[in-house]
Amino acid sequence: MEKFNKLTGVAAPLPIINVDTDMIIPKQFLKTIKRTGLGKNLFDEMRYDDKGNEVPDFVLNKPAYRNAKILVAGDNFGCGSSREHAPWAILDFGIRCVIAPSFADIFYNNCFKNGILPIKLPQDVVDQLMKDAENGANATMTIDLEKQEITRPDGGVVAFEVDPFRKHCLLNGLDDIGLTLQKASSIEEYETRLRTSQPWLAA
Incomplete structure (x- = not known):
């Protein structure tokens, strides 16, 4: 998974509430893995x-x-079915950060596992950022995950919260497999002991 540290780019406004995963990526495109x-x-x-x-x-x-x-985006982004293809489609388009007042839980979790930073902010703050995003090519924002700050086009700064463990994973590009591989030496040691002490289990 690609590391996420600082992201600078144009922000697109999507002022629609209850954008579900079928709107994000319709069911007919779910045949691929x-x-x-x-x-x-x-x-x-x-x-x-x-x-x-x-x-x-x-x-x-x-x-x-x-x-x-x-x-x-609007409130309750990513609701509906739990399809992981939704964050895949968002990431493949080139979007690495979604800002909204709230997210559906499964979609929210899937974003972190795929290198996307979902940021929850109060509605009034999202409204301000939505107005910024409506400025077209001038709607450039910077997302600094380390500092947990959004720099608006006018230079103003908005702070955001993020779970420390999820922040660590994004900063270091660690998905579930990456986290497991960090323990590779311990896993290998365990399997070696198992083959010696209980060889019938390792057969």
Whole structure:
């Protein structure tokens, strides 16, 4: 998993509440178990019309936001089914931070496991950041995970909270497998002892 330390990029505004995982990545795109290639179908039903043409008014189709790295969203983001393809699609598009007043629990946890930083902030603060994000190409923000700060386009700073263990994992690029591999030597020592003391179990 790629490390997350400091992220600077354009923030795209998505002022919609209850964005569920089917809106993020519709069910017909869940056939793959690869984490790549889903970005083109992120928000598919909002980004494209019935003929597959881009909807010009959708935020990620606008020139200023095509390379957005941050998403400022409405309340209860990521609700619905628990599909991990949702953060995969967001990450594959290039977005590494989602800011919202609240998130669905499973989606929130899946973000950390896939290198995305979900930031919860009070509604009034999100409203301010949403207005910043509406400034198009000028909507550049910096997310500093180490300092737990968001620097707004005007230079103002917003502090945010994050669980210390999840912060450690993001800063060091550790997903569940990475955390396990940190104990590789201990696991190998245990298996060696097991083969010696109880060889029938290791057969």
